[in-house]
Amino acid sequence: MFADIEFNPRLLLGLEKQAITEPTEVQREVLPLAMAGHDLQVCAETGSGKTLAYLLPVMQQLLDNPAPQSATRALVLVPTRELAKQVFKSCKVFTDLTQLEVGSLTGGEEFKYQAAILRKNPEIIVATPGRLVDHLKRDTAELGDLEFLILDEADRMLDMGFAEDMDMVVSCCSKQRQTFMLSATLRHEGVGRIARQMLNDPQQITTHSVQQQHEFIRQQRILADDNAHKDRLLTWLLANERYDKAIIFVNRRDEAERLAEFLRRHRTDIATLHGEMTQDERNYVMQSLRQGKRSVLVATDVAARGLDVEGMDLVVNYDLARKGDEYVHRIGRTGRAGKAGLAISLIAANEWNLKAAIERYLNQQMEAREIDGLKGKYRGPKKVKASGKAAGKKKPKPAVRKAQAKKSVKKGSDKKKAGPRPSRPKEQKSNLMDSDGFAPIKKKQS
CATH class of the missing domain: 3.40.50.300 (P-loop containing nucleotide triphosphate hydrolases)
Structure with missing residues (x-):
C-alpha cells in the first residue's frame, strides 16, 4: 500500500x-x-x-x-x-x-x-x-x-x-x-x-502557492555596484559559505562563459551549462556534478527546471531572474525534499525595480545582507527630496488650506471694487515725457 x-x-x-x-x-x-x-x-x-x-x-x-x-x-x-x-x-x-x-x-x-x-x-x-x-x-x-x-x-x-x-x-x-x-x-x-x-x-x-515562503529556503539579497563588484562578492561567497554544491544563475550564454572563466582562476571545480552546448557536453557536466568532480555550476535558465542534484544547497542569482516564476524555479534547485537551502541574489541598481516586482509577486521580502570589506557605493534607490524654498516649509493640512481660502475671499469682499484708474490730463503727461519718450530735463530757474 x-x-x-x-x-x-x-x-x-x-x-x-x-x-x-x-x-x-x-x-x-x-x-x-x-x-x-x-x-x-x-x-x-x-x-x-x-x-x-x-x-x-x-x-x-x-x-x-x-x-x-x-x-x-x-x-x-x-x-x-x-x-x-x-x-x-x-x-x-x-x-x-x-x-x-x-x-x-x-x-x-x-x-x-x-x-x-x-x-x-x-x-x-x-x-x-x-x-x-x-x-x-x-x-x-x-x-x-x-x-x-x-x-x-x-x-x-x-x-x-x-x-x-x-x-x-x-x-x-x-x-x-x-x-x-x-x-x-x-x-x-x-x-x-x-x-x-x-x-x-x-x-x-x-498544494503550495508561490506566495507562500518556502520554509526550507532562506532568501537574501546583497547590493552591488556593477559586475566587477559582483565578481568579488561571488568569489567571497564561494570561499566562505558552507555548501556541498552551488549553482550560479546568469541570464546570457556569453556571461556564463565569462563568469566560469573568471572563477576558474580561483578554483578548479567549476562547470558550465547553457543552451548552446551539445547533449554529450551537457551529460558530462551533469555526471561530473553528481559524482562530485565539480561542485559549482554556472548556468543559464536551462538549468532552472528539471535539475535535481543531491547536495545542491546554495543558489546565487548573479543576474536576477527576469520574472517571478523563473526566480521561483531557480531557487527551487535547493531546499528540496525537506533539506535546508540558501538563495542569494546580487542586486545592481538596474535590478532594484525587478527585485521589488519579484518580492510583490512572492508577497515576501528578501533578507538584506552586507559583507564587511565588500560594501559598495550603491545603497538602494534615493528618496526624492523637495527643492528650493518649499523644502523647508510644511504644506498646511487640507482643513487649514480651506480656512485660509475662505478668509481670503472674505477679506477681499470687504473692499470696494476699484474702478479703472483715471488717466492724467494731457498737459500733465507732457510734463512727464517729451516727444522722444524720455523724461525732459528740468532747468533750474535763475
Whole structure:
C-alpha cells in the first residue's frame, strides 16, 4: 500500500529501492484522482514529488491493462533536455522491474537511434516538443493509441515558444485520453487556453502557492555596484559559505562563459551549462556534478527546471531572474525534499525595480545582507527630496488650506471694487515725457 492505494508489487519495490515510504502532499492529493480517471491541473512547489505523482498512476494502469500491439500509450512532454532526462531516469527505475518500456526523444541525439527506439513501441515516451514534432513530421512517431498525456512544466514550454508544437502534438493524440498538466507555477496567461483546449473538466490541485515562503529556503539579497563588484562578492561567497554544491544563475550564454572563466582562476571545480552546448557536453557536466568532480555550476535558465542534484544547497542569482516564476524555479534547485537551502541574489541598481516586482509577486521580502570589506557605493534607490524654498516649509493640512481660502475671499469682499484708474490730463503727461519718450530735463530757474 502507498497512499492507501494498492499498487503493483513491482512498483512498490521501486519505491522501496529509492527509500520512499511515505507519499508527499502532492502525491496524496493527485494519486486517488488520477487513479479515478480525472484530468488534472496541478500546481505544486519544486521538489515536491510531482513526477512520481503522475508516473505511479500511469504505470499502474498500463500494467493493469496490457496492450502489447499498440503504439505509444503514455507521453510525458517537458520543456528541456535536462528535465526529460530527469523524468526518464525516474521512470526507468520502475520499468526495469516490470515489462514496461520507456524511451526518450530530445534534441542533440541522432534521429536513426531514436527511430529505432520508437520501432520497439515503448509504452512510455518522454520528449521535448521540438524533437517530437520532427518525428511526427517524419512519420516515425505514432500517437493515435495514446491513453495518457502529461504536460510537465507547461508554462515553461509556452515561454520557450512551443505553443504551436504543443498544439500539433495534441492534434495527433487520441481524444480518448487522460491528461495531466503540472508545474510549480501555473499563472501564465496561455495556460488557461491550453487547459480549456486539452483538458476535459479537470480537477485543480494546488498544494503550495508561490506566495507562500518556502520554509526550507532562506532568501537574501546583497547590493552591488556593477559586475566587477559582483565578481568579488561571488568569489567571497564561494570561499566562505558552507555548501556541498552551488549553482550560479546568469541570464546570457556569453556571461556564463565569462563568469566560469573568471572563477576558474580561483578554483578548479567549476562547470558550465547553457543552451548552446551539445547533449554529450551537457551529460558530462551533469555526471561530473553528481559524482562530485565539480561542485559549482554556472548556468543559464536551462538549468532552472528539471535539475535535481543531491547536495545542491546554495543558489546565487548573479543576474536576477527576469520574472517571478523563473526566480521561483531557480531557487527551487535547493531546499528540496525537506533539506535546508540558501538563495542569494546580487542586486545592481538596474535590478532594484525587478527585485521589488519579484518580492510583490512572492508577497515576501528578501533578507538584506552586507559583507564587511565588500560594501559598495550603491545603497538602494534615493528618496526624492523637495527643492528650493518649499523644502523647508510644511504644506498646511487640507482643513487649514480651506480656512485660509475662505478668509481670503472674505477679506477681499470687504473692499470696494476699484474702478479703472483715471488717466492724467494731457498737459500733465507732457510734463512727464517729451516727444522722444524720455523724461525732459528740468532747468533750474535763475
